[in-house]
Amino acid sequence: MTDPIHSMQLAVDIVLSSRHPENKIAATLFKDGVSLSKTNDWPPAILEKLGQDTRIGDSSGTIHAELNCLFHSAFPTAGASLAITDPCCPNCAKCIAEAGIQSVYIDHKGFEKDFAVRRGDEFQDMSLRILAHAGVSLYEVIRKEHKIRLIYEPESGYIPPEDNQIEIRPCRAPLSIPTLLQTARLVKVKHERWGCALATDIHGKLWTLVASAHPAIGYTHKDIQKTDGKYDFILEPVNRLLMGAARNGLKISCDHLWCSVLPSPREMVNLVGYGVRKIYIGDMGNSKKPESYPAYKTLESNDILLFEDMKRS
Numbered sequence: 262m263t264d265p266i267h268s269m270q271l272a273v274d275i276v277l278s279s280r281h282p283e284n285k286i287a288a289t290l291f292k293d294g295v296s297l298s299k300t301n302d303w304p305p306a307i308l309e310k311l312g313q314d315t316r317i318g319d320s321s322g323t324i325h326a327e328l329n330c331l332f333h334s335a336f337p338t339a340g341a342s343l344a345i346t347d348p349c350c351p352n353c354a355k356c357i358a359e360a361g362i363q364s365v366y367i368d369h370k371g372f373e374k375d376f377a378v379r380r381g382d383e384f385q386d387m388s389l390r391i392l393a394h395a396g397v398s399l400y401e402v403i404r405k406e407h408k409i410r411l412i413y414e415p416e417s418g419y420i421p422p423e424d425n426q427i428e429i430r431p432c433r434a435p436l437s438i439p440t441l442l443q444t445a446r447l448v449k450v451k452h453e454r455w456g457c458a459l460a461t462d463i464h465g466k467l468w469t470l471v472a473s474a475h476p477a478i479g480y481t482h483k484d485i486q487k488t489d490g491k492y493d494f495i496l497e498p499v500n501r502l503l504m505g506a507a508r509n510g511l512k513i514s515c516d517h518l519w520c521s522v523l524p525s526p527r528e529m530v531n532l533v534g535y536g537v538r539k540i541y542i543g544d545m546g547n548s549k550k551p552e553s554y555p556a557y558k559t560l561e562s563n564d565i566l567l568f569e570d571m572k573r574s
């Protein structure tokens with residue numbers, strides 16, 4: 262059974278098992294009678310080698326509960342729902358939209374916690390706007406009363422003004438580094454930050470995935486110019502590859518990922534959480550923000566994530 266209230270209960274049942282000392286959060290991803298529940302957590306390699314407190318560039322080392330579910334989904338996440346014990350952060354909201362999630366349910370107790378109150382503005386201002394633009398429905402679950410309260414629902418027939426999905430094509434070449442490098446060579450994109458990867462479906466069939474940095478679903482470059490610059494509505498290429506794979510029921514091969522520049526620290530942590538050990542980089546001297554460089558140093562020197570500079574080779 263995977264109704265929203267039951268799914269929320271499944272998340273609540275495991276939330277105390279989160280290793281996070283203060284912010285214990287859990288989520289359940291559910292669709293067609295199947296569900297997966299996860300807490301926020303540190304990827305084992307980060308926990309063992311860096312501990313809980315080391316910053317990775319400007320990012321924490323944790324994988325948020327929502328993404329922990331999306332990374333490990335055994336079914337395509339397009340059209341699925343998420344029940345979360347807490348309001349989601351703007352970064353997760355962008356990824357939830359990109360993964361094709363249709364409905365998000367937040368536990369009413371999540372709105373009362375200290376850090377939810379602290380983050381309240383962020384949720385209202387950014388997470389809610391991102392989900393609304395993407396056409397994701399949002400509800401509050403009041404478990405005790407067995408009630409679901411509507412927070413936001415798109416008008417019927419709403420289609421996001423822009424949903425530039427990542428490119429996914431069948432690949433006839435074998436799963437190998439030369440195939441990845443050949444794919445990267447053939448990519449023609451206008452954006453300086455882009456990535457590609459090889460991925461397999463449940464039948465073992467191989468696919469190539471290509472994504473460039475892009476505004477969150479429903480936003481256009483024009484909308485972004487209108488914002489005050491305090492928040493970032495752009496989804497970076499590596500996160501788009503990970504979410505595009507989840508959306509379509511594909512698993513990215515952990516040894517076959519390319520990014521044109523150094524990914525953001527948050528993308529690097531997500532890669533480690535996904536199980537990636539090595540990434541090929543087009544230009545190590547280029548990144549969206551300067552924090553990428555210390556993040557790369559921390560991860561590479563501790564043998565957590567390796568970077569192959571393709572400009573040098």
Ligand SMILES: [Zn+2]
Nearest residue numbers: 325349350353
């Ligand atoms: Zn989050």
